[in-house]
Amino acid sequence: MIPPGEMIGILGGGQLGRMIALAAANLGYRCHVYAPEADSIAADVCAAFTQGEYDDEPALAAFAAQCAVVTYEFENVAATPLAAVTAHAPLHPPARALEVAQDRVNEKSFVEALGGRPAPWAKVDSMEDLRAAVASIGAPGILKTRRDGYDGKGQWRIVQASDAEAVELPGKPLIYEGFVTFDAEFSVILVRTEAGEVRFWDSAENVHKGGILDRSTVPASPVILAQVEEARALAAKVADALGYVGVLTLEFFATADGPVFNEMAPRVHNSGHWTIEGALTSQFENHVRAICGLPLGSTALAAKGVVMDNLIGDDAHDWPAILSDPANHLHLYGKAAVRPGRKMGHVTRLVL
Numbered sequence: 001m002i003p004p005g006e007m008i009g010i011l012g013g014g015q016l017g018r019m020i021a022l023a024a025a026n027l028g029y030r031c032h033v034y035a036p037e038a039d040s041i042a043a044d045v046c047a048a049f050t051q052g053e054y055d056d057e058p059a060l061a062a063f064a065a066q067c068a069v070v071t072y073e074f075e076n077v078a079a080t081p082l083a084a085v086t087a088h089a090p091l092h093p094p095a096r097a098l099e100v101a102q103d104r105v106n107e108k109s110f111v112e113a114l115g116g117r118p119a120p121w122a123k124v125d126s127m128e129d130l131r132a133a134v135a136s137i138g139a140p141g142i143l144k145t146r147r148d149g150y151d152g153k154g155q156w157r158i159v160q161a162s163d164a165e166a167v168e169l170p171g172k173p174l175i176y177e178g179f180v181t182f183d184a185e186f187s188v189i190l191v192r193t194e195a196g197e198v199r200f201w202d203s204a205e206n207v208h209k210g211g212i213l214d215r216s217t218v219p220a221s222p223v224i225l226a227q228v229e230e231a232r233a234l235a236a237k238v239a240d241a242l243g244y245v246g247v248l249t250l251e252f253f254a255t256a257d258g259p260v261f262n263e264m265a266p267r268v269h270n271s272g273h274w275t276i277e278g279a280l281t282s283q284f285e286n287h288v289r290a291i292c293g294l295p296l297g298s299t300a301l302a303a304k305g306v307v308m309d310n311l312i313g314d315d316a317h318d319w320p321a322i323l324s325d326p327a328n329h330l331h332l333y334g335k336a337a338v339r340p341g342r343k344m345g346h347v348t349r350l351v352l
């Protein structure tokens with residue numbers, strides 16, 4: 001057990017790290033952020049900050065030596081250099097979870113081996129591969145980079161087979177996925193302790209705009225609720241197979257044939273931000289509790305319902321209007337520059 005007062009290391013300097021650090025502070029911990037950028041909105045609320053590259057092993061080792069436990073808020077950290085971290089402090093979730101989740105081919109293969117069902121997919125490394133993938137899987141579909149994609153970045157929609165010819169391949173490993181006809185999208189967010197205790201939050205119904213999460217609503221619609229049990233069973237299998245400690249997220253499509261696995265994130269998730277006010281214990285606090293070996297808090301709802309809206313780009317300028325309604329819970333991440341498509345904050349409303 002790592003008692004309050006100790007230092008928690010966080011790899012990654014964005015809003016997820018910021019919200020983990022705020023929850024950790026409430027429990028009496030201090031946090032140390034490690035990130036490559038000079039300005040980190042997570043470090044802004046932390047006791048210590050190391051600016052370093054994710055493959056700088058001496059810097060990672062020096063950072064970990066100052067921490068009682070290390071976690072991450074960003075999954076595109078190379079797994080191999082993390083041996084420099086684990087030599088000095090426990091790393092939760094394990095590096096294996098990163099290796100699986102940071103590559104779309106690995107995550108789909110891993111989940112298939114556990115009985116999960118993703119969209120039909122094929123590896124693409126050349127124009128020939130792409131033609132073959134579109135011929136066998138069909139169009140419409142989506143070509144995605146295997147690594148480093150987020151918020152719909154690194155994706156190309158193939159509406160008809162001939163569109164494949166117009167794609168300029170980016171020279172990175174890719175994957176082609178058949179387009180899933182879904183009724184709705186939802187996520188399963190769980191927390192798992194080292195002893196294997198698992199708790200789930202209510203699944204949010206997620207609506208994306210332009211590949212970016214726009215709104216999460218709890219409770220989800222009945223079509224989703226009917227599929228949550230099956231999706232949870234898969235998520236628990238994934239967590240157990242990885243010996244996972246902390247918060248884990250799986251995204252699903254609710255389809256006429258049941259839940260189709262989309263992707264996983266080995267971390268707290270945007271579709272769980274509603275838990276800060278909408279659940280008895282937030283995803284951030286339970287992540288801290290799990291990685292420190294504390295008892296978990298209840299994941300039960302704190303209201304009849306919750307709606308979380310992301311503030312993307314210019315939306316953040318609406319903060320005066322948002323605050324003029326006393327029922328709104330405003331979260332701004334403190335990012336200096338507003339850019340189109342950038343997550344600047346979110347607003348949560350409870351249905352009491």
Ligand SMILES: Nc1ncnc2c1ncn2[C@@H]1O[C@H](COP(=O)(O)OP(=O)(O)O)[C@@H](O)[C@H]1O
Pocket residue numbers: 119142149150151152153177178179180181185208211212251262263
């Ligand atoms: N195979 C697919 N079929 C239908 N919609 C998809 C598919 N893949 C992605 N999408 C849509 O694009 C969104 C973002 O894609 P996702 O694979 O989750 O990437 P990211 O890593 O950017 O979140 C999804 O939430 C979904 O709305």
Ligand SMILES: [Mg+2]
Pocket residue numbers: 251263
């Ligand atoms: Mg996604």
